[in-house]
Each structure stands twice: as C-alpha cells, then as structure tokens.
Amino acid sequence: MQLAGRNVLVIGLGLSGVAAALLALRCGARVVANDASPRERLSPEAIGLEAAGVRVVAGGHDGALFSGTDLVVLSPGVPSFQALEAFEAAGGEVIGELELASRFVTAPIALIGGTNGKSTTTALVHAMLEAEGLRTFIGGNFGTPLAEAVGQPFDALVLEISSFQAERVPTLHARTHALLNITEDHLDRYPSFEAYANAKGNPFERMTADDTAVIPFGDPIVLRQAARGKARQVTFSAEDPRADISVEGSDIVDLITGERYPLSLLRIKGTHNVANACAAIATASAMGAKPGSIWKALATFSGLGHRTVLVAEIEGVRYYDDSKGTNVGASVAALRGLVEPKAVLIAGGRDKLGAYAPLVDALRDKGRALVLIGEAADRIAATAHGVVPIRRAASMEEAVQIARGLARPGDAVLLSPACSSLDMFRDYKDRGDVFARAVLAMQQEEKP
Secondary structure (H helix, E strand, C coil): CCCCCCEEEEECCCHHHHHHHHHHHHCCCEEEEEECCCHHHCCHHHHHHHHHCCEEEECCCCHHHHCCCCEEEECCCCCCCHHHHHHHHCCCEEECHHHHHHCCCCCCEEEEECCCCHHHHHHHHHHHHHHCCCCEEEEECCCCCHHHHCCCCCCEEEEECCHHHHCCCCCCCCCEEEECCCCCCCCCCCCCHHHHHHHHHHHHHHCCCCCEEEEECCCHHHHHHHCCCCCEEEEECCCCCCCCEEEECCEEEECCCCCEEEHHHCCCCCHHHHHHHHHHHHHHHHCCCCHHHHHHHHHHCCCCCCCCEEEEEECCEEEEECCCCCCHHHHHHHHHCCCCCCEEEEECCECCCCCCHHHHHHHHHHEEEEEECCCCHHHHHHHHCCCCCEEECCCHHHHHHHHHHHCCCCCEEEECCCCECCCCCCCHHHHHHHHHHHHHHHHHHHCC
16 A cells, blocks of 8 residues: 555544554655544643644544545544545545554454454464464554554464444455454444444455354354355354364364363353353464464463452452443353352443343343442343342442442352443443452451
C-alpha cells in the first residue's frame, strides 16, 4: 500500500488511533488526527502526535476534515456519523487500524474472535507459539495495536479481534481464524444480532483452502459465518467427543494428530476454559506449534486478570473476580463453570440491551442470591424476579458486604456483571480492583 504523499485522516485517538497515525506518518502520508473529546481529555500520546508532525483536531468530527482526504482510518470505538457516511458514499475508503497495519506485515496472522473467551485463548495461543520458539506478536483488541508490529521481524502475529475491529477489514487475510462463539452483545451499537454476528464473521471471507477456521462443534451461528470463506474447518468442544479437538475422560484429545493432553495440566479452571484450551490447541497447531510446545504452555499458563480469579476465602466462602464478564454469555459461563454448587452473583452496570434470560436460567441452577449494582439493575431484577433473592447495592463495597451476608459456607461470591463498567468505574479492571480491595479489607477485619 502506498501512503507517501496521500492525505490520511485518523478518527479516534485511543491506542489504535495513535498507532495508526504514526504508521501513516512513517509511510510518508500527510496525517490529520481527530477525536470527538475536547483537547484537555486527550492522552499525552495523542497530544504528542503534534510534535511528530501530525495535525491534531479535537472536540468533534467536523465535516470539513474530509475535504481532500484520500483515506480514513476509523478507530473501533467510534460509531458512524453523517460526515463519515457521506465520505464513504462518495467513494472514499474507510478502514480500521487492523486493516491498515495488515497491509504492511508479512508474518502469518492468527485471529481469535468471539463474544467470550477470546482474550484467554489469544494469550494461550501466544504462549504455545512462543514455546515453539517462534517470535510471536500478541495484540489487536488484546491491547497492543498491530501497527506497532510493522517493520519488526515476527514469525507469527496473534491478534484478538473484536466485532468493531472486524467491521472494516476488507483485505485482512488470516492464516487461522478461531471464532469461539457468538452470543448477544453490543446491541446498543448494532441494529440486530444478525448484524453483530456478520461483523464477527467478516474475516472468514478472505480465507482460502490453505487456511484454517477453528469453530465450535455444532454451533450453527458460527458455522454459517465460517462458510462465508473457503478455509478448512477444525472443530472444538469441551463436551462433544465428535469434535476434532474434544474431551475424552481425563484428557483433551486431538483427533487430527492423535495427541492427548491431560486435563490435569490446565491451571485455568472451568468448563469454559477447557473449551478455550481446545480452541487454542487447534489454532496453535494450525500455526505450527508441535505437541511438546502445547504441553508446555498448557502446564504453565495461569490465566488473565479479572477472569474468574480467586481473590480470597472468608468463612468458607470463596470470592471470585470475573469483572471481565461484560456480557450475559460471559457471566453465564463463569457462573456455570464454578466448582462451588451455589453462588451469590454480583451483577449490573451499563446495559448493552441484550436479553438477561440466559443469566436467569444459570441462576436457577447455581444461584444462592443476586446482588445488583449500576444502571442495568432494574432490567436484570425484572427478569430474575422470583428466581433467587435479590438485593440492591449503591456501591461495590456495599455489594460485597451484602453478598457476605447472603452466602453460606461452601458457596462462592462471584463478581460477573454481565454489563460494561462505564456507569460507575473507569473500566472493567478498575471495577475488579475495587471488588478485590473490598474483599481483602473484609478478610483483614477477620484477623485477630
């Protein structure tokens, strides 16, 4: 892709926007960087673009910015707006940072998408390829923009991809694409579940018969997306032995290679994490990892923060931080995956307008009680009425205290909000940290 002498407009100045602007500048483009936030709310990195030679425009998306623009790079968190739509309707090219960077890299790409489990699976695939001795980049939605990998000597690129990022990837080609699941999420942005699912499946369209699609066995929604391309399909399941990568007795079995991996190797717990491990084995194998490297990674990978992490045990009750459970499907998986027979669930936050019925079904089986916080509390309470005792809390600290009073020895208290965090917290990490501090403070009070 030739950018030298072209006019590039980057919209949205988070991590990916800043990285895209610097990449375009490095390639000889004239770059304007734009963000809807006022200048005083921009990060130091965004303001620092000016010193590099980028024109930074903050405080709104003025239509005049599009005049003379050859290419727009749209950050994933920025929804469409009228001036952008007019530019695109007139034939202007609008792509994402992931697409831009993919045009300048040569190492094979492994994409990991899905509503739930993609960060854990991405990190596990990365660990497997590193164990194989491959110089492996990890990023995308995982945290580091792909643009930062351009020009570096990587052997493989492992990228978590969100639906937002997958909206504008017209030429992005993956050697392997694992789409773990598709359940309701982000319906505050998409007009329908089908539109959300179609965004998730976009990367399959560029895949060929030499590529590998890793998909859950027996999932018609994901299968329909994978069928949009020509990649060979490898299936995984933590429950159905007919899958290519599945569980048989006390082992994960790879029917393609005949290799068996004892479940006792896994340091990450829960049925959902067994499924993630199966998907990671399929993905890493397709990228060149051998069984010995996969063994090593399975035995050493301890998981990621805020994903069903045990914080403390107090009076026979275990307290788990699953603040990354930002949608219903994730919270259902976390709740059902607990070894404890019953749990007090702390849920709520900013509503994504999905259905809470699946969460209520899980509460029927595993719920001791439900403690609600945040803006979505009324909707969740209405759906869960009569299923388990429901209490409200005005803060995370109060929610922890209420949960303590409701739990019994042998139970769990699980923070898995099924919502985003932005009504009360900076992000899901902040929410999980506040929960953990409240639990540890409570534990400290118990010590003589």
